[in-house]
Amino acid sequence: MSTQPTSTRPPAHVRSARPRRGAGLVYGVIGVLGELLITLGVLLLGFLVWQLWWTDVEGDAAQAEIVRDLGYVAPTPSASTATDDGVADPSPDEPPVLAEPDHAVSFATLTVPRWQGEPARPISQGTDRPTVLDVLGIGHYEGTAMPGGVGNFALAGHRVTFGKPFNRIEELQVDDPLVVWTPDAWYVYRVTSTEVVTPADVRVIEPVPNQPGVEPTERYITLTTCHPMFSARERYIVHGVLDYWAPTSSGTPAELLG
Numbered sequence: 280m281s282t283q284p285t286s287t288r289p290p291a292h293v294r295s296a297r298p299r300r301g302a303g304l305v306y307g308v309i310g311v312l313g314e315l316l317i318t319l320g321v322l323l324l325g326f327l328v329w330q331l332w333w334t335d336v337e338g339d340a341a342q343a344e345i346v347r348d349l350g351y352v353a354p355t356p357s358a359s360t361a362t363d364d365g366v367a368d369p370s371p372d373e374p375p376v377l378a379e380p381d382h383a384v385s386f387a388t389l390t391v392p393r394w395q396g397e398p399a400r401p402i403s404q405g406t407d408r409p410t411v412l413d414v415l416g417i418g419h420y421e422g423t424a425m426p427g428g429v430g431n432f433a434l435a436g437h438r439v440t441f442g443k444p445f446n447r448i449e450e451l452q453v454d455d456p457l458v459v460w461t462p463d464a465w466y467v468y469r470v471t472s473t474e475v476v477t478p479a480d481v482r483v484i485e486p487v488p489n490q491p492g493v494e495p496t497e498r499y500i501t502l503t504t505c506h507p508m509f510s511a512r513e514r515y516i517v518h519g520v521l522d523y524w525a526p527t528s529s530g531t532p533a534e535l536l537g
Contacts, residue, residue: 338442367530369523374427433484
């Protein structure tokens with residue numbers, strides 16, 4: 280009789296089915312990476328919702344409050360005004376021109392009839408993002424003309440996010456009115472041209488747009504924003520010139536009464 284011990288090792292086909300330690304480690308790493316990617320995706324989605332939707336909600340509310348604090352009341356065709364028909368009479372006098380306010384002070388509003396359904400937006404001093412564009416709406420390039428002044432009343436605004444006051448800027452056409460309001464006066468500008476430039480092309484906000492060193496004799500307006508949508512690669516520019524001004528006490532510009 281043989282005295283050799285009987286083998287206790289499992290058959291080869293059973294041994295080969297047992298998972299190797301290295302493979303288990305790989306599966307674990309893959310699982311962790313998968314969970315991290317899912318978490319990252321959720322965070323990214325949340326950021327996009329905040330950036331593209333919630334900042335607009337907050338921006339619209341904040342800007343509407345600023346407009347109310349300025350005393351602006353959205354005109355309607357039935358509004359009671361100083362003239363019989365409610366339409367402001369263009370003044371033959373030189374327009375009043377405000378002194379430049381301190382940084383981040385809101386001093387006027389902009390209404391664009393072409394953008395039907397869009398509210399009046401506040402205009403504030405300065406064009407930096409943290410204290411003006413991201414929180415107050417439209418910014419006024421410091422050192423450029425004020426509303427009604429000889430030179431270039433130059434403005435900047437977001438095209439997307441934070442209320443996106445210039446979101447529909449590409450809809451503007453030559454001769455469209457751009458209506459600026461201050462507590463004492465209406466300034467009605469007319470669009471004269473549009474262009475796309477690089478961010479470094481600051482000639483568009485010169486006192487005479489695109490003509491550095493030339494002394495202005497006209498009253499211009501310039502709107503600037505990022506281009507194309509969701510990109511800061513270029514700038515979309517709208518130029519205009521003052522058509523007329525009228526005291527707010529005389530009524531409402533016909534352009535706002537439909």
